[in-house]
Amino acid sequence: MKKVFILIMAAAMLFGSACTKEIKEEVIIIPEQPVNENLVQGGTVTVSMRKPDTFNPLATGYESCRELFYLFYDGLFTLDEDFNVQKNLVSEYYISDDSLNVRITVKSGINFADGSTLTGYDVKYTVDYLRYKGGSFSGCVKNIKSIEVVGAREVAIELYNPEANFAAMLTFPIIKDGAPDKMDAPNGTGQFICRRENIGYTSLLCEKNSAYHLGRPYIDEIKVLYMNTDIKAETSFLSGETDVYINSDIDDGDSADKGFKVYKGKSNRFEFMGFNSAGNLFSDESARRAVYAACRKASLADEFSEVETIALTPVNPAAYFYTFEAEEADTGEVSDILTRNGWKMSGTGVFEKDGKSLKFSIIVNGDDSLRVGIANYLSHWLLNYGIFADVEILSYSNYKERLTSGNYDAFMGGCTIGNAANLSFLIGSGGSANVFGYSGGVMDMRIAALAAAKGENLTSEVKKFGKAMAESAPLVGIYFKTTEVVTKKNVVIPKISPTGVYVATYLWFLV
Numbered sequence: 001m002k003k004v005f006i007l008i009m010a011a012a013m014l015f016g017s018a019c020t021k022e023i024k025e026e027v028i029i030i031p032e033q034p035v036n037e038n039l040v041q042g043g044t045v046t047v048s049m050r051k052p053d054t055f056n057p058l059a060t061g062y063e064s065c066r067e068l069f070y071l072f073y074d075g076l077f078t079l080d081e082d083f084n085v086q087k088n089l090v091s092e093y094y095i096s097d098d099s100l101n102v103r104i105t106v107k108s109g110i111n112f113a114d115g116s117t118l119t120g121y122d123v124k125y126t127v128d129y130l131r132y133k134g135g136s137f138s139g140c141v142k143n144i145k146s147i148e149v150v151g152a153r154e155v156a157i158e159l160y161n162p163e164a165n166f167a168a169m170l171t172f173p174i175i176k177d178g179a180p181d182k183m184d185a186p187n188g189t190g191q192f193i194c195r196r197e198n199i200g201y202t203s204l205l206c207e208k209n210s211a212y213h214l215g216r217p218y219i220d221e222i223k224v225l226y227m228n229t230d231i232k233a234e235t236s237f238l239s240g241e242t243d244v245y246i247n248s249d250i251d252d253g254d255s256a257d258k259g260f261k262v263y264k265g266k267s268n269r270f271e272f273m274g275f276n277s278a279g280n281l282f283s284d285e286s287a288r289r290a291v292y293a294a295c296r297k298a299s300l301a302d303e304f305s306e307v308e309t310i311a312l313t314p315v316n317p318a319a320y321f322y323t324f325e326a327e328e329a330d331t332g333e334v335s336d337i338l339t340r341n342g343w344k345m346s347g348t349g350v351f352e353k354d355g356k357s358l359k360f361s362i363i364v365n366g367d368d369s370l371r372v373g374i375a376n377y378l379s380h381w382l383l384n385y386g387i388f389a390d391v392e393i394l395s396y397s398n399y400k401e402r403l404t405s406g407n408y409d410a411f412m413g414g415c416t417i418g419n420a421a422n423l424s425f426l427i428g429s430g431g432s433a434n435v436f437g438y439s440g441g442v443m444d445m446r447i448a449a450l451a452a453a454k455g456e457n458l459t460s461e462v463k464k465f466g467k468a469m470a471e472s473a474p475l476v477g478i479y480f481k482t483t484e485v486v487t488k489k490n491v492v493i494p495k496i497s498p499t500g501v502y503v504a505t506y507l508w509f510l511v
Contacts, residue, residue: 040510051226055183073173073188099162137172162452218509265496278437286341292473293331326466360409422451438474
């Protein structure tokens with residue numbers, strides 16, 4: 001089964017194509033810090049990305065650029081493997097008891113690549129840039145009511161709604177005060193520096209930042225080759241031109257050992273089937289609940305190797321506050337849900353109510369073979385419960401048009417879930433990524449309670465949220481994707497942050 005890296009950000013949908021690789025898998029688990037006696041201090045690693053449209057990480061339209069720009073830029077915070085918040089550019093952080101006011105102090109003595117010092121004004125400019133200009137990270141600042149500089153290195157943030165884990169949203173790159181949309185060279189506080197003279201038409205060369213605040217990188221240089229198609233990037237890696245490839249397909253069947261390693265990391269990319277809650281069929285909650293209950297019984301993890309952990313709700317099983325009880329909320333039997341709400345089994349083996357059948361179509365972008373496969377599997381599975389689902393495989397443009405116009409019953413999609421426990425953007429009434437028109441007062445209440453929860457109460461709210469998901473079924477969750485990085489044998493990656501593959505490149509080394 002092919003695997004593609006396709007994701008819908010909080011306010012925009014992005015789609016890519018799949019490709020197949022013959023790579024024998026070797027999953028590596030090693031300590032965070034390099035302790036190998038064969039560690040090579042220095043060396044060059046070659047990677048690929050799209051040719052940049054800008055070196056402003058908040059303005060670029062390319063996903064591969066956003067990923068790689070973490071070489072040059074830092075976020076205020078990062079996440080560990082369990083999605084715990086770790087301070088990065090921050091020395092001190094406070095949040096009020098009511099979770100509405102935040103104070104952040106950045107570290108002293110941190111410089112941008114141009115030599116200027118990081119201040120609170122840079123933080124404010126970055127946040128305001130996202131608030132007023134938008135972009136892929138804009139969903140992270142939707143809850144910010146105001147931000148003010150209250151000291152050379154300190155900012156005060158006021159939130160619209162309580163969000164106890166708000167710091168987890170602040171992992172986006174910090175840019176310099178006044179940075180333009182179009183930048184011809186990166187200017188961040190990051191692990192590597194790229195000078196204008198090292199930026200060419202087909203590639204660029206980055207050198208380690210010896211003054212990096214988390215420690216000097218082990219690798220001396222990162223060479224970046226521009227690859228404007230997935231196929232070209234794949235071919236370049238397999239031919240030995242590049243050393244690293246991200247989110248590739250891994251086929252360890254009968255293929256010979258190519259001399260590669262595979263590293264796996266947790267991600268917050270959530271795959272789901274969404275309902276058109278404003279449509280004729282799925283405006284009926286009982287129809288959504290029945291499909292939700294039937295899908296939760298599907299053996300997707302047995303059928304698709306990419307689906308490692310089923311996730312019915314958009315709460316990441318890898319998160320420290322997750323509880324499996326959120327997935328075990330009692331949905332009831334499919335037939336009971338339907339018959340209690342006026343549905344009756346017809347002679348054709350499909351439930352009917354008020355002259356309409358429980359028949360619907362699932363639209364899916366044909367470029368994503370995994371989503372197509374899952375949609376077809378669910379279509380066959382639902383027949384066991386008297387539910388008929390037809391799969392419509394569409395081109396990207398037709399798929400996008402159908403979603404935008406609301407001319408669909410259900411769709412296969414995905415999104416990046418905010419790192420904090422705030423899901424209002426996806427299933428809250430009027431949420432920025434709520435393209436399926438769901439609205440529910442109870443769900444809004446549970447979302448708000450989850451976002452504001454602290455400590456042990458957070459786990460309790462996750463359980464209540466799972467129950468509300470089963471009862472209102474705004475969508476059917478499927479799974480959270482796994483980040484996979486394939487490297488040459490001599491490239492060692494000690495850890496992969498959920499924030500991004502390149503966030504901890506300063507720890508990479510060669511053997």
